[in-house]
Amino acid sequence: xxxxxxxxxxxxxxxxxxxxxxxxxxxxxxxxxxxxxxxxxxxxxxxxxxxxxxxxxxxxxxxxxxxxxxxxxxxxxxxxxxxxxxxxxxxxxxxxxxxxxxxxxxxxxxxxxxxxxxxxxxxxxxxxxxxxxxxxxxxxxxxxxxxxxxxxxxxxxxxxxxxxxxxxxxxxxxxxxxxxxxxxxxxxxxxxxxxxxxxxxxxxxxxxxxxxxxxxxxxxxxxxxxxxxxxxxxxxxxxxxxxxxxxxxxxxxxxxxxxxxxxxxxxxxxxxxxxxxxxxxxxxxxxxxxxxxxxxxxxxxxxxxxxxxxxxxxxxxxxxxxxxxxxxxxxxxxxxxxxxxxxxxxxxxxxxxxxxxxxxxxxxxxxxxxxxxxxxxxxxxxx
Amino acid sequence: xxxxxxxxxxxxxxxxxxxxxxxxxxxxxxxxxxxxxxxxxxxxxxxxxxxxxxxxxxxxxxxxxxxxxxxxxxxxxxxxxxxxxxxxxxxxxxxxxxxxxxxxxxxxxxxxxxxxxxxxxxxxxxxxxxxxxxxxxxxxxxxxxxxxxxxxxxxxxxxxxxxxxxxxxxxxxxxxxxxxxxxxxxxxxxxxxxxxxxxxxxxxxxxxxxxxxxxxxxxxxxxxxxxxxxxxxxxxxxxxxxxxxxxxxxxxxxxxxxxxxxxxxxxxxxxxxxxxxxxxxxxxxxxxxxxxxxxxxxxxxxxxxxxxxxxxxxxxxxxxxxxxxxxxxxxxxxxxxxxxxxxxxxxxxxxxxxxxxxxxxxxxxxxxxxxxxxxxxxxxxxxxxxxxxxxxxxxxxxxxxxxxxxxxxxxxxxxxxxxxxxxxxxxxxxxxxxxxxxxxxxxxxxxxxxxxxxxxxxxxxxxxxxxxxxxxxxxxxxxx
Numbered sequence: 001x002x003x004x005x006x007x008x009x010x011x012x013x014x015x016x017x018x019x020x021x022x023x024x025x026x027x028x029x030x031x032x033x034x035x036x037x038x039x040x041x042x043x044x045x046x047x048x049x050x051x052x053x054x055x056x057x058x059x060x061x062x063x064x065x066x067x068x069x070x071x072x073x074x075x076x077x078x079x080x081x082x083x084x085x086x087x088x089x090x091x092x093x094x095x096x097x098x099x100x101x102x103x104x105x106x107x108x109x110x111x112x113x114x115x116x117x118x119x120x121x122x123x124x125x126x127x128x129x130x131x132x133x134x135x136x137x138x139x140x141x142x143x144x145x146x147x148x149x150x151x152x153x154x155x156x157x158x159x160x161x162x163x164x165x166x167x168x169x170x171x172x173x174x175x176x177x178x179x180x181x182x183x184x185x186x187x188x189x190x191x192x193x194x195x196x197x198x199x200x201x202x203x204x205x206x207x208x209x210x211x212x213x214x215x216x217x218x219x220x221x222x223x224x225x226x227x228x229x230x231x232x233x234x235x236x237x238x239x240x241x242x243x244x245x246x247x248x249x250x251x252x253x254x255x256x257x258x259x260x261x262x263x264x265x266x267x268x269x270x271x272x273x274x275x276x277x278x279x280x281x282x283x284x285x286x287x288x289x290x291x292x293x294x295x296x297x298x299x300x301x302x303x304x305x306x307x308x309x310x311x312x313x314x315x316x317x318x319x320x321x322x323x324x325x326x327x328x329x330x331x332x333x334x335x336x337x338x339x340x341x342x343x344x345x346x347x348x349x350x351x352x353x354x355x356x357x358x359x360x361x362x363x364x365x366x367x368x369x370x371x372x373x374x375x376x377x378x379x380x381x382x383x
Numbered sequence: 384x385x386x387x388x389x390x391x392x393x394x395x396x397x398x399x400x401x402x403x404x405x406x407x408x409x410x411x412x413x414x415x416x417x418x419x420x421x422x423x424x425x426x427x428x429x430x431x432x433x434x435x436x437x438x439x440x441x442x443x444x445x446x447x448x449x450x451x452x453x454x455x456x457x458x459x460x461x462x463x464x465x466x467x468x469x470x471x472x473x474x475x476x477x478x479x480x481x482x483x484x485x486x487x488x489x490x491x492x493x494x495x496x497x498x499x500x501x502x503x504x505x506x507x508x509x510x511x512x513x514x515x516x517x518x519x520x521x522x523x524x525x526x527x528x529x530x531x532x533x534x535x536x537x538x539x540x541x542x543x544x545x546x547x548x549x550x551x552x553x554x555x556x557x558x559x560x561x562x563x564x565x566x567x568x569x570x571x572x573x574x575x576x577x578x579x580x581x582x583x584x585x586x587x588x589x590x591x592x593x594x595x596x597x598x599x600x601x602x603x604x605x606x607x608x609x610x611x612x613x614x615x616x617x618x619x620x621x622x623x624x625x626x627x628x629x630x631x632x633x634x635x636x637x638x639x640x641x642x643x644x645x646x647x648x649x650x651x652x653x654x655x656x657x658x659x660x661x662x663x664x665x666x667x668x669x670x671x672x673x674x675x676x677x678x679x680x681x682x683x684x685x686x687x688x689x690x691x692x693x694x695x696x697x698x699x700x701x702x703x704x705x706x707x708x709x710x711x712x713x714x715x716x717x718x719x720x721x722x723x724x725x726x727x728x729x730x731x732x733x734x735x736x737x738x739x740x741x742x743x744x745x746x747x748x749x750x751x752x753x754x755x756x757x758x759x760x761x762x763x764x765x766x767x768x769x770x771x772x773x774x775x776x777x778x779x780x781x782x783x784x785x786x787x788x789x790x791x792x793x794x795x796x797x798x799x800x801x802x803x804x805x806x807x808x809x810x811x812x813x814x815x816x817x818x819x820x821x822x823x824x825x826x827x828x829x830x831x832x833x834x835x836x837x838x839x840x841x842x843x844x845x846x847x848x849x850x851x852x853x854x855x856x857x858x859x860x861x862x863x
Contacts, residue, residue, distance in 0.1 A: 011689040013616060018693060025720040032719050103472045104465035105479045119845035120838045121800040124814050128838065131821065132831040321705035328806065339711050349715040353708065361703040 029350065042355075044346050045070070051341050053332045055248050066342055073337035074359060080254050080333065081320045087259035088319060089312075092266025099271045110267070118264040123325055125261055130253035130329045137249075140231060140239040149228050151241055156248045158229040158241040165223035173216035174209070181205045198294075250331035254323065262319045266312055273308035274300065305378055313371035317364050324360070334359060397454060404448030411442030412480065419485045439477055446473040505826060517829040518836050521820050525813055525836070528656015534648065538659050541578040548574060572670045573600055579663065584650060598625035652730040652810075658840065660812040664734060665799045671738035672798070673791075676745025681775065683746065684753055694746075701743035706801055709736050714808040733805050741798045748790035752783035785859045792852030796845050813837050 033040060045067040052062050056072040057079060098110035117125070135154060138144070143153040151158040164170065181204075188199040216222045229244035277300050285299040286292075326333035327340060334356060343352045415438050417423040426434040446467050454460060466476040497512025500519070508514035518525070527535050548571060552563055602622040609617045655663070682694030701709070713736035714729065721727070727735075756779060764774040784791070803814035811819060817833040820826060 009616070011687045013620075014687075014690050014693060028722050029719050032723060035723065101472075102465075102468060103476060105476045106472070109479050115846065116842070119796075119800075119842045119849070121803050121814070121841055123803040124834060124837055124841060127814065127818065128831075128834040131818075132834050135830070324705040324707045325804070327707060335705075335707055335711070339708065343715065349719060353712050353716045357704045357708050357712070360705055360708060361700070364703040 038347065040350065042351055044348055044351070049342065049345070051345065053337055055251065055332055066346070069342055070334070070338050070355070073332060073334035076331070076337075077320075077323055077326075077333040077363075080251060080258070080323045080326065080331070083251075083255045084258035084262065084319050084323065085316050087255065088262040088266055088315070091259060091263035092312075092315075093270055095263060095267035096270025096274070099267060100274055114264045114267055117260050122257060122261045122322055123328060125257040126253060126325055126329055129257050130250065134249045134253055140241055149226065151229060153241075154249065155240060156246050157252055158244050158246050160226040160228045161244045163225045163227055166221050169220040170213060170216050170222045173212045173220065177209045177212040180208050180212075184208075248331070250326070250329050253329060254326050254331050258319055258322060262315055262322075265315045265318075269308050269311040269315065270304075272311075273304040273306075276307045277303050302378065306375075309371060309375045309378070313368060313375075316371070317367055320363055320367060321360060397451065400448045400451075401454075401456075401459070404445045407441045407445030407448065409445075411438040411440075411445065411477070412484070414438045414441075415481050415484045419488050438481065439474070442477045443470075443473055446477070508829075513832050513835070514829050515832065517820075517826055517832050521816075521826070521833075524657060524820060525816050525833075526657045527659055528811055528816060529654040530650060530656070530659070531648075531654070534650060537582050541582045542659070542662070545575055545578060568674075569600060569603055575666065575670075583655070583663075584652070598622050598628075601625055652728050655730065656811040657816050658813045660805075660810065661799070661802050664730075664737065664802050664805065664812070667734050668737045668741060668798055668802075669795055671734065672741040672745050675738060675742035677749055677780070679742065679746040680749035680753060683750055698743045698746050701740050702747070706737070706740055706804055707807055709740050710804060710807040712736070729808050730810060733808055733810060737798065737801065737805075741794060741801075744794045744797070745791065748787050748794055749783060751790060752785075752787035753779065755786055756783055788852055788856045788859065792849060792855075795852075796848055799845060799848070800841070813840070 046065050048063060049066045049069045050062045051069070053060055053069065053072050055076065057075045058068075058072060060068055060072045095110045095113055098106050099114070101107050101110070137152060137154045140151070140153045140155055143151045145151055149160045184199075184204055185201055188201045191197045191199060213222075217224075227243045229241035229246070231239055232242045233239055281299055281303065282295055285295040290298065323333060324335045327336040330336065339352055339356045343349060346352070414425045417425060424434065426437050429437065447470070449459060450463055450467050450469075450473070451459075452463075454463075467473050493512045495512075497510040498515055499508045499510055499512070500515050501507055502516055503520050504516075505514075507516055523532060523535065527538055530538065551566065555563055599622050602617075602625055605621070606617060679694045679698055682690050683698060685691050685694070710733065713732040717732060717736075718727075760778060760782065761774065764778040769778065802812055805812060806815040806818070814837055817830075817837055821830045821833060
């Protein structure tokens with residue numbers, strides 16, 4: 001093998017440059033930290049955090065450790081991302097299909113929605129919902145009940161909590177239903193491929209998922225009761241609902257604006273995907289006698305999904321990253337709890353910012369790995 | 384069987400159905416219209432539940448009656464084709480018509496009819512509509528931030544001058560067209576930089592960073608004359624050495640003094656804000672993120688594995704983290720990495736952070752364009768004896784960039800929409816100023832007006848950008 005200066009030279013130079021820059025940074029960091037008397041280390045994670053968080057999914061108060069605070073923030077981030085992804089997908093698919101509608105009004109309405117929400121900064125939308133729109137809601141004592149059990153007030157949404165008896169039996173029945181559905185889907189696909197017979201999989205699935213839990217109620221001894229939120233007076237003019245589940249207004253504003261904003265991008269992905277299927281495909285499918293529904297289900301969607309999924313993955317990633325804007329309206333997510341409060345208290349800038357960034361990197365990688373796996377599963381299997 | 388279809392219009396009794404259907408349809412629309420505009424309820428005598436749904440039912444029956452294939456009447460066919468193809472579409476169309484009719488009066492009255500425009504105190508805002516007086520009173524803060532009122536002509540003058548200089552491209556004759564790229568890539572940003580430096584700041588704004596900018600621009604200009612073979616080494620070594628040279632040997636105190644013009648006060652960057660700051664940040668980030676992104680796109684496609692891995696690492700790192708943590712990093716972590724006497728203004732730190740962040744996205748977009756080019760283009764260029772840089776500058780990049788205009792426009796749009804995030808480091812552009820104004824005790828309760836105002840401004844900017852990029856895409860579209 002020849003030693004080529006032409007090949008080695010540029011690489012060596014680049015590496016030296018990168019190493020120099022990093023070396024410069026680390027050297028300065030060391031000097032600066034020595035001067036300020038800060039020591040580097042992750043030991044603070046096990047110390048007592050001594051600050052409270054308004055809203056957390058796991059048990060937490062000031063006596064828990066910083067690591068616990070980190071977990072609280074992470075779980076809150078994941079919660080709002082999952083809610084956002086769920087609603088953004090539903091809304092995005094509906095709007096995307098509506099943009100392809102032959103109905104002029106629906107088409108324009110969807111286009112208006114997309115152009116409107118896409119061109120306004122997300123942060124502005126979050127502020128709008130949180131500071132302007134949700135502030136117009138009634139006070140707890142004036143709120144009217146929705147369906148008699150839920151209350152949407154300026155202090156958040158209060159919904160009834162479920163109180164289960166023998167919850168595990170109910171849980172097993174759901175698992176059993178899901179397994180049965182997977183088996184039936186597999187069988188139906190086999191039947192379709194070998195004999196060309198169609199099975200109403202969707203109907204059977206819905207039936208199963210309704211019937212099996214119902215049986216668990218009838219004979220399994222599962223009981224369900226509701227704990228309805230009740231108005232409670234704290235002071236002469238201050239009321240709050242107690243009991244049930246309360247969703248803070250920050251969560252509502254954030255999830256709402258994230259889904260409305262991201263749905264516009266998902267809608268565009270869906271539209272591009274369906275438009276990407278050639279007319280010939282649909283005509284060919286129709287000419288072998290498939291009904292319009294079958295054309296959509298068996299011919300158009302499987303192909304369109306291949307075009308839709310990669311850009312939609314990007315949008316999911318963006319949504320997860322955008323959920324960090326929560327810090328602006330004091331929703332206790334990872335950035336606010338950990339990179340905000342914890343950083344102020346400990347002063348461990350490098351450690352905390354690096355942990356936060358690393359967490360987001362891992363979240364992004366996890367989502368993209370999952371979506372890559374799904375994408376590979378539905379990709380064309382070339383023989 | 385024909386009995387079942389007795390309500391279905393056909394040719395023989397077309398007009399009966401047509402009149403009946405149109406009548407019902409108009410009744411339903413009229414009912415909603417009167418209800419929402421004049422608060423009259425035509426069907427008030429009915430039970431409230433029925434009265435609520437009656438327009439929908441009437442309209443649906445009306446549309447059902449007039450649905451016929453090819454009646455020969457032009458307008459009717461148009462309606463049937465566009466909004467009335469089947470029952471489902473008919474209901475959706477009706478709902479949308481009703482929603483539009485219902486939402487026009489409240490929106491109109493909030494925006495104009497009940498809104499207050501006059502006066503300049505809170506007392507005039509007694510109506511139920513918007514209080515535009517609030518915007519009127521605060522407009523200078525929303526536009527210029529805390530920039531002193533007496534000095535705001537400096538921002539106006541700079542922006543007008545830069546807009547005029549930016550439009551040079553439209554008036555250039557063919558003779559000067561070939562210099563346009565050089566102008567926009569090097570000269571125009573430099574002029575803009577000088578304007579910000581001398582005019583808007585009127586004092587030291589970029590501090591140590593300004594040597595860097597001058598070094599970079601000088602080295603790019605000289606770089607045009609360096610043979611392609613040495614260009615890589617050149618760009619690795621020369622800018623940095625120029626920087627050192629500028630900072631420690633040639634000017635030291637002089638350059639800081641240089642920023643001060645006689646008679647202009649120094650306005651520090653902490654006082655900048657409002658919409659003008661949005662523009663300044665977007666402008667510089669656009670200018671910086673593009674070449675950086677291009678460099679990393681080329682790096683990711685490079686044949687040298689080490690350069691490729693470094694580029695991949697850079698791109699994936701920035702793409703994996705949210706901008707807000709990047710800004711956190713620039714605010715609290717970055718100063719730790721620099722020597723204690725080395726000071727960078729926080730506006731500049733912000734611009735660097737946003738540029739690096741967006742550069743990763745630009746790099747991915749440009750990589751898409753590079754990958755879409757057929758191999759033949761590379762081979763043809765090589766066979767003409769072009770080196771790496773010549774090939775990329777004259778053959779590959781012009782074609783690749785043309786392909787990715789929509790993607791780059793989207794990235795730039797995202798950049799403009801991300802600028803409000805600089806509130807993290809305490810800089811207040813328009814959204815930040817709104818939040819500040821909202822908490823002023825004399826003007827409590829006008830959050831809605833402020834956000835609507837900012838939303839309209841951002842919407843116009845972003846929509847104009849996306850339309851412009853669409854025009855650009857059409858203009859440079861070539862058949863291949």
